[in-house]
Amino acid sequence: MQILEVAEGVILSRPDSFNMNQIITSGQCFRWDEIRTNVWKGVAFDTLLEIELLDDNSYLFKCTKETFYSLWYDYFDFERDYEQIKRSVSGDSFLEKAVVVGDGIRILRQDPFEMLITFIISQCSNIPKIKTNVNILCQKLGAYVEDKHGKDGYYLFPTPKALAENPELIASCGVGYRDKYIVNAARKVLTGELNLDHLRTVSREEAFDALISLYGVGRKVANCVLLFGLQHLDGFPIDLWIKKVLDKHYQGLFDTSRYNGYRGVIQQYMFYYGRTLGASYFE
The missing domain is CATH 1.10.340.30 (Hypothetical protein; domain 2)
Structure with a gap:
């Protein structure tokens, strides 16, 4: 990922595993909106941010470089290697598809x-x-x-x-x-x-x-x-969509020990892909 300061803010070029639409529709945050095509606005830690997709893989963060590093770099968990996490699902056919469909999901570090x-x-x-x-x-x-x-x-x-x-x-x-x-x-x-x-x-x-x-x-x-909220990434919430996935593909039993340290990231891939498939898929 390359970071460039410009007059309008900070440009991120080629960030790995980063898709704003996937992040804000993955059930983890509720104060972000796409205000027009490829432009998102949200509030976190009492701070307003607007993000714009400039091309296929460059984002403009409309904030100062100082604010980007002091707040948003951590908020979007840019330090973590999500590509490595995605590679860890090799051999699980459902999750292999899930990490492709939800390729840009990150766990936000929220209040x-x-x-x-x-x-x-x-x-x-x-x-x-x-x-x-x-x-x-x-x-x-x-x-x-x-x-x-x-x-x-x-x-x-x-x-x-x-x-x-x-x-x-x-x-x-x-x-x-x-x-x-x-x-x-x-x-x-x-x-x-x-x-x-x-x-x-x-x-x-x-x-x-x-x-x-x-x-x-x-x-x-x-x-x-x-x-x-607490950055315990082994949290594995089970809601209706996760239960549907576990019942259909894992006979209700899913061994999370393989993903110690980032079980919650795996849960997000499951949740997002399950919702993408839709209720009719699980009937």
């Missing part, structure tokens, strides 16, 4: 509190509805930031304090029965009873136990938070 609340919202839902609920939550309870270039501003993700102190507003965001879970989780984080930064430093098992002890957080939500 753990945002991931906790987002995946609580995700229970028994779907990607479009999750995006809608999260955006409403941000609009009603997040701070508004004026765009410094005079364009439309944007909303930050609500703080633990904002969510802990406004249960009525949360209930008006269309999250249904999950409102109680959101308030409880926010209060645990606000008081320090749940230290998400600390959970990044402990074992996956210890972090999992802490998350699953929360009211309304089950195994799937806990594994999503581990994977997308």
